[in-house]
Amino acid sequence: MHLGLAAAISAGVAFASWRLRALSADGAGAATLIGTTVLAALGWPGLAVLGTYFVSSTVVSRLATAARGNEGDAARETRDARQVLANGGFAAAGALAEFRAPGLGLWLATIGFAAAGGDTWATALGSLSPRPPRDLLTGRQVVAGRSGGVSWFGSSGGLLGAAMIGLAASAVGAPPRLFLAAALTGAGAMLLDSALGSGLQARFRCESCGEETELRRHGCGRTTTLVRGIRWLDNDAVNALASGFAIAVGLALW
Numbered sequence: 001m002h003l004g005l006a007a008a009i010s011a012g013v014a015f016a017s018w019r020l021r022a023l024s025a026d027g028a029g030a031a032t033l034i035g036t037t038v039l040a041a042l043g044w045p046g047l048a049v050l051g052t053y054f055v056s057s058t059v060v061s062r063l064a065t066a067a068r069g070n071e072g073d074a075a076r077e078t079r080d081a082r083q084v085l086a087n088g089g090f091a092a093a094g095a096l097a098e099f100r101a102p103g104l105g106l107w108l109a110t111i112g113f114a115a116a117g118g119d120t121w122a123t124a125l126g127s128l129s130p131r132p133p134r135d136l137l138t139g140r141q142v143v144a145g146r147s148g149g150v151s152w153f154g155s156s157g158g159l160l161g162a163a164m165i166g167l168a169a170s171a172v173g174a175p176p177r178l179f180l181a182a183a184l185t186g187a188g189a190m191l192l193d194s195a196l197g198s199g200l201q202a203r204f205r206c207e208s209c210g211e212e213t214e215l216r217r218h219g220c221g222r223t224t225t226l227v228r229g230i231r232w233l234d235n236d237a238v239n240a241l242a243s244g245f246a247i248a249v250g251l252a253l254w
């Protein structure tokens, strides 16, 4: 696709997302960069894959928020540049492989977005799970939304989300086995995401209210101290690692 058209489509969608508060201003900038890369490298099939990822992720997150009846959560679903790059950066880099080997860029980008979409679907549907999630590594019940927690509801949703993106690619001419590769790699990335979230992700304790949090700065505005995990390994870093893993597996499967 012509670079100008790729940039125009991406900027238009990013602008609309910013208006709808699905993206922050810097998040919209990052999304424009990722969209332009993917569309310029992959053309219309890339638009089908990226569009399926974007629309399905946005819709499932919003529906889950509405179903929980907690509209105040909508603000927390505004993605910033760090989140956007953590989820889509590797997929966009993978798309560039199209210039070296025709077909490889679509293959890698599909698998990368399947991993990111699977994670979003798993988080959204997991939040609606009728039973509390269990920690993937310890098996203990944990509060919903905690990293590392898994439920059948969330995991099935994640597999479905990843499969849908593989299906979109196959529908626009990618080899049918990409559907399988995307679904399986997406599921593998989801497991890695939960394992890292349970075992290594940073957890902090708020100095003011004593609550445990995954955020460096607690919602109450006070600073926190590290109680376990690796300081820099936050949810975005875990997502980026899972998505890099998906791209590496995708390359091996090519």
Ligand SMILES: [Zn+2]
Pocket (backbone or CB within 6 Å): 206, 207, 208, 209, 210, 211, 218, 219, 220, 221, 222
């Ligand atoms: Zn606090």
